[in-house]
Amino acid sequence: MGDGLQALLDESARELGVPGAVIGIVDGDQEHVLTTGVAAADTGAPVTESTLFQIGSTSKTFTGTVAMHLIENGLLELDTHVIDVLPDLRLADETAVQSLRIRHLLTHSGGFLGDADELPGWGDDALARNIATYGSLPQFFSPGTIASYSNAGMRLLGRVIEVVTGQTFEEAVQRIVLDPLGMTETFFFPWEVITRPHAVGHVPGEDGTMAPFPLWGITRDMNAEGGIVSSVGDQLRYARFHLRGETEGTAPVGEETRLRMQQPQLSAGPPVEAIGHPWLLTHHGDARVVMHGGNISDIQISEFLLAPDHDLAITVLTNSGGGKALGSRIVDWCFEHLRGVSTTSAGTELRSPDTLDELTGTYDAGQWHYDVTRVGDALEFAMVFSPQIIALGIPPRPPMRLRVRADGALITDDGQAVGRTLDPSEGGPELLHLGLRAVRRR
Known part of the structure; x- marks a missing residue:
């Protein structure tokens, strides 16, 4: 080994x-x-x-x-x-x-x-x-x-x-x-x-x-x-x-x-x-x-x-x-x-791009927020640190490009699931799960 x-x-x-x-x-x-x-x-x-x-x-x-x-x-x-x-x-x-x-x-x-x-x-x-x-x-x-x-x-x-x-x-x-x-x-x-x-x-x-x-x-x-x-x-x-x-x-x-x-x-x-x-x-x-x-x-x-x-x-x-x-x-x-x-693999069937606009916006996560925009058939998540985090000198993270699988999973280009959309009964679309966190749209 x-x-x-x-x-x-x-x-x-x-x-x-x-x-x-x-x-x-x-x-x-x-x-x-x-x-x-x-x-x-x-x-x-x-x-x-x-x-x-x-x-x-x-x-x-x-x-x-x-x-x-x-x-x-x-x-x-x-x-x-x-x-x-x-x-x-x-x-x-x-x-x-x-x-x-x-x-x-x-x-x-x-x-x-x-x-x-x-x-x-x-x-x-x-x-x-x-x-x-x-x-x-x-x-x-x-x-x-x-x-x-x-x-x-x-x-x-x-x-x-x-x-x-x-x-x-x-x-x-x-x-x-x-x-x-x-x-x-x-x-x-x-x-x-x-x-x-x-x-x-x-x-x-x-x-x-x-x-x-x-x-x-x-x-x-x-x-x-x-x-x-x-x-x-x-x-x-x-x-x-x-x-x-x-x-x-x-x-x-x-x-x-x-x-x-x-x-x-x-x-x-x-x-x-x-x-x-x-x-x-x-x-x-x-x-x-x-x-x-x-x-x-x-x-x-x-x-x-x-x-x-x-x-x-x-x-x-x-x-x-x-x-x-x-x-x-x-x-x-x-x-x-x-x-x-x-x-x-859980499969890669995707949601229609026409449904992605309802997920765009700004989502708060406390010490940072995500600005979410639609880019073609995917969503781009730009992570914006709070002033307190910026003051520490931590380098900014590049935007994430995520696609939405048919089952609601948010996946990277290589198919890794890192989040999911939530049903209306769970608080969606005002809430998303990303990186284990429920983040709320402003």
């Missing part, structure tokens, strides 16, 4: 502009770790098994694991009303505040705007201060009705964890997940990372070569949604637990709860099929997949994937925007060469 996969990793990194990457695979009773490139282009430090990467939104599954631990131990219930834990919680829709439950936070179905602005500061009150701003978050739909990826909801769940445990969010994760699993190379704070080998994100420089980008990309109030920094070895420890329950200490959750976390709770739009607690659920060909992954401002991108029925787990950690395509290639290779599973 090693030579073929190593060649794919090396070639893909060069082609896609990924300065450095590491992949880890749990393959039955075997484990494999392969690296390529450098952690930082300016220092030339090589990526090794000990290099720390920001794992981004895979952190949400740690938050979910802690929440399910509290539920399993009788300190919370799935149907606990959030306001019973956080009586000062305010949302723009008072009715939504009264009906919002823990299960809605776990399944990204709180219904309020999912990408709230973060606040500066690294004090223990970071989450509490951020949640205090939620009174201005608009409500898109009633809690529990539609899955729409929600960083804001995961922050709220992190604050619930703090109040219930009497610890900071990071202390609770350390006690309940990291220590029992022996994850000694996993951290939350930049001052913990700076003295250890770590990757930095990269963007194209003026001459087109990849250059380090001076952005951490996370404030403390974002830790529950995306703040973890980890090594490939620790990611494999985490994978072994959620794949088959292996642990060096007391399991964070019992077997029944671990498996329940991987069961569909609410259907979702492409590129996944359903939401668990809070895993993202889909299929690779006919293989059932339990997954997540993360994206830190397009400068560090990761994949994390379990195939429980095939005793397979894959983690991919990268340090540039090309990491998304690299991760997809690695995952495809592993399924095909290790398990004989190939992807399947």
Whole structure:
């Protein structure tokens, strides 16, 4: 396996502009770790098994694991009303505040705007201060009705964890997940990372070569949604637990709860099929997949994937925007060469171009919006960052050209489904699902 996969990793990194990457695979009773490139282009430090990467939104599954631990131990219930834990919680829709439950936070179905602005500061009150701003978050739909990826909801769940445990969010994760699993190379704070080998994100420089980008990309109030920094070895420890329950200490959750976390709770739009607690659920060909992954401002991108029925787990950690395509290639290779599973096509019958005009307009997603125009038989989605994001210096993303399949899926030119239109009963055409988010037309 090693030579073929190593060649794919090396070639893909060069082609896609990924300065450095590491992949880890749990393959039955075997484990494999392969690296390529450098952690930082300016220092030339090589990526090794000990290099720390920001794992981004895979952190949400740690938050979910802690929440399910509290539920399993009788300190919370799935149907606990959030306001019973956080009586000062305010949302723009008072009715939504009264009906919002823990299960809605776990399944990204709180219904309020999912990408709230973060606040500066690294004090223990970071989450509490951020949640205090939620009174201005608009409500898109009633809690529990539609899955729409929600960083804001995961922050709220992190604050619930703090109040219930009497610890900071990071202390609770350390006690309940990291220590029992022996994850000694996993951290939350930049001052913990700076003295250890770590990757930095990269963007194209003026001459087109990849250059380090001076952005951490996370404030403390974002830790529950995306703040973890980890090594490939620790990611494999985490994978072994959620794949088959292996642990060096007391399991964070019992077997029944671990498996329940991987069961569909609410259907979702492409590129996944359903939401668990809070895993993202889909299929690779006919293989059932339990997954997540993360994206830190397009400068560090990761994949994390379990195939429980095939005793397979894959983690991919990268340090540039090309990491998304690299991760997809690695995952495809592993399924095909290790398990004989190939992807399947859903067909390409398209909606009539004459029906596309009803989908054009400007759709809000919080920290950015999409200007959607019709271009021939396709829709062009131009992503426009908010002033706060622009101020960080994050490079703009090129417009996406998407076609609309007959079943409503929004697909790329190579047929990958990345979103879907919604029926009028679901709020369409005023709402679209794109990148797991329900975005609303102005």
